[in-house]
Amino acid sequence: xxxxxxxxxxxxxxxxxxxxxxxxxxxxxxxxxxxxxxxxxxxxxxxxxxxxxxxxxxxxxxxxxxxxxxxxxxxxxxxxxxxxxxxxxxxxxxxxxxxxxxxxxxxxxxxxxxxxxxxxxxxxxxxxxxxxxxxxxxxxxxxxxxxxxxxxxxxxxxxxxxxxxxxxxxxxxxxxxxxxxxxxxxxxxxxxxxxxxxxxxxxxxxxxxxxxxxxxxxxxxxxxxxxxxxxxxxxxxxxxxxxxxxxxxxxxxxxxxxxxxxxxxxxxxxxxxxxxxxxx
Amino acid sequence: xxxxxxxxxxxxxxxxxxxxxxxxxxxxxxxxxxxxxxxxxxxxxxxxxxxxxxxxxxxxxxxxxxxxxxxxxxxxxxxxxxxxxxxxxxxxxxxxxxxxxxxxxxxxxxxxxxxxxxxxxxxxxxxxxxxxxxxxxxxxxxxxxxxxxxxxxxxxxxxxxxxxxxxxxxxxxxxxxxxxxxxxxxxxxxxxxxxxxxxxxxxxxxxxxxxxxxxxxxxxxxxxxxxxxxxxxxxxxxxxxxxxxxxxxxxxxxxxxxxxxxxxxxxxxxxxxxxxxxxxxxxxxxxxxxxxxx
Ligand SMILES: Nc1ncnc2c1ncn2[C@@H]1O[C@H](COP(=O)(O)OP(=O)(O)OP(=O)(O)O)[C@@H](O)[C@H]1O
Ligand SMILES: Nc1ncnc2c1ncn2[C@@H]1O[C@H](COP(=O)(O)OP(=O)(O)OP(=O)(O)O)[C@@H](O)[C@H]1O
Ligand SMILES: [Mg+2]
Ligand SMILES: [Mg+2]
Numbered sequence: 001x002x003x004x005x006x007x008x009x010x011x012x013x014x015x016x017x018x019x020x021x022x023x024x025x026x027x028x029x030x031x032x033x034x035x036x037x038x039x040x041x042x043x044x045x046x047x048x049x050x051x052x053x054x055x056x057x058x059x060x061x062x063x064x065x066x067x068x069x070x071x072x073x074x075x076x077x078x079x080x081x082x083x084x085x086x087x088x089x090x091x092x093x094x095x096x097x098x099x100x101x102x103x104x105x106x107x108x109x110x111x112x113x114x115x116x117x118x119x120x121x122x123x124x125x126x127x128x129x130x131x132x133x134x135x136x137x138x139x140x141x142x143x144x145x146x147x148x149x150x151x152x153x154x155x156x157x158x159x160x161x162x163x164x165x166x167x168x169x170x171x172x173x174x175x176x177x178x179x180x181x182x183x184x185x186x187x188x189x190x191x192x193x194x195x196x197x198x199x200x201x202x203x204x205x206x207x208x209x210x211x212x213x214x215x216x217x218x219x220x221x222x223x224x225x226x227x228x229x230x231x232x233x234x235x236x237x238x239x240x241x242x243x244x245x246x247x248x249x250x251x252x253x254x255x256x257x258x259x260x261x262x263x264x265x266x267x268x269x270x271x272x273x274x275x276x277x278x279x280x
Numbered sequence: 281x282x283x284x285x286x287x288x289x290x291x292x293x294x295x296x297x298x299x300x301x302x303x304x305x306x307x308x309x310x311x312x313x314x315x316x317x318x319x320x321x322x323x324x325x326x327x328x329x330x331x332x333x334x335x336x337x338x339x340x341x342x343x344x345x346x347x348x349x350x351x352x353x354x355x356x357x358x359x360x361x362x363x364x365x366x367x368x369x370x371x372x373x374x375x376x377x378x379x380x381x382x383x384x385x386x387x388x389x390x391x392x393x394x395x396x397x398x399x400x401x402x403x404x405x406x407x408x409x410x411x412x413x414x415x416x417x418x419x420x421x422x423x424x425x426x427x428x429x430x431x432x433x434x435x436x437x438x439x440x441x442x443x444x445x446x447x448x449x450x451x452x453x454x455x456x457x458x459x460x461x462x463x464x465x466x467x468x469x470x471x472x473x474x475x476x477x478x479x480x481x482x483x484x485x486x487x488x489x490x491x492x493x494x495x496x497x498x499x500x501x502x503x504x505x506x507x508x509x510x511x512x513x514x515x516x517x518x519x520x521x522x523x524x525x526x527x528x529x530x531x532x533x534x535x536x537x538x539x540x541x542x543x544x545x546x547x548x549x550x551x552x553x554x555x556x557x558x559x560x561x562x563x564x565x566x567x568x569x570x571x572x573x574x
Contacts, residue, residue, distance in 0.1 A: 142323075276566055
């Protein structure tokens, strides 16, 4: 299995910061092709800054980033950007087309995709996010959730090798979120897509193969979702919510109930309660 | 301040080929002092309705009454200042409400615009920053050189600085980390009691509706399709699913328990309600308080 992203000793500071400060400090990790990695951390911990370093929107102070076999430099940055599709935190910052359909087609035109195929891909992508009826609308004149759906459709149509989602489901309704996660799974099944998703959402983190935890500009932990979720209440400090069974356990404890210390899934929790109550 | 919508229609770009009707025949009252949650799926008209609360948008038909101000399609854009002072809106995307050179000036802008002295407004700005959990080091930073969650907090601070009587929040916790989300929701609830605010919250988090709201308005395709207490709204899961809405986590989990045979007198909406209901049914030997296998 090949490494598609490799980050070694990355340091980054914004131009207005003093020499003694760093927004990213000695960050190293790698991602295997086809992997889904969630990046979590509290507000201001450096997640978006890291994402922007990966596609060369920001240039590190020191360190080495390799994407799909190419070392990121001024010469390779355009090649690398073509391989990475990024959905930003606020979709307004990324709309370029006059209509929704133009916007979704934008990166395909740049890639030189033939017109027939382009139209088909755009129509398919809009259907995937339930926005076909809005193809001729102006992206700026949509509701918040509709904007996020269009931004995602742009990436579905572009079919990048690597997809970076920066809190791109934060304004979707629960159904919309579930749709997006299902779409990503489908894209991963169709191609060898690698996904990096920056999120505070426990369900999105649970969908990943691996979770990286960023704290004050440093990578402080990594593990499978199950390993990370065992931290219980400490998850809050990592910028993640507690899984529901842990929250219910805490509420039961407040009522004086003895609860298991091991991590229970929702089903495990329901089984445990049902067993106690039905055997009473 | 009570707010009343009577037969309100709203159309974006009316009279053009792009006309989109976003609200249809809205008749709804937001009681004075209530904590009203406005829910509905993507594009149902929530943000459009909210922008009527301070006349940023005016109805294309019907009337909106906010306190003693009546807004109709004919209302002029002049003398809306008093209304805008009393109704503070935190928008869905925080960038759209930040514009000054520094965080400090941005937060101080509202109070200064309403006649507060510069010195007092700057003092308020620093206090508001504390309230939203940001470091005072950020006061001199450009609001655009912040992380997404930090921008959100500055936008909230700017609205709170005006000390509005009606606090209107459009998905105010999107992009906040869970601690920030909890802190902010608790802060809004406290402010409501301390300052007797009316709070209107748009959210997709049904847990926030269950935990904080006492009044709920459900929208679908530009219409109000249901109003009631959280209990009223969440007692019918099938209806919610049909309107593309979720359940509070606790209610969804209680459904799994009900499928196994556990019964509840009243549908639990929060963890604490569920825990209380379960305690009645658990065997006594389980009520020791400690954690097993620790
Ligand atoms: N353009 C900028 N100029 C200077 N500092 C910045 C800039 N953008 C972000 N920062 C700072 O860098 C740090 C990391 O910001 P970043 O946006 O990477 O955080 P994040 O982890 O994505 O947070 P959030 O969850 O709030 O989006 C923060 O302290 C932030 O204030
Ligand atoms: N500026 C605008 N011009 C034209 N149409 C608009 C504009 N803003 C929103 N709309 C349309 O009006 C309808 C209602 O949008 P609104 O923003 O009120 O939805 P919402 O309930 O807030 O959705 P979300 O949960 O996605 O934020 C949508 O169909 C949307 O496309
Ligand atoms: Mg960010
Ligand atoms: Mg909205």
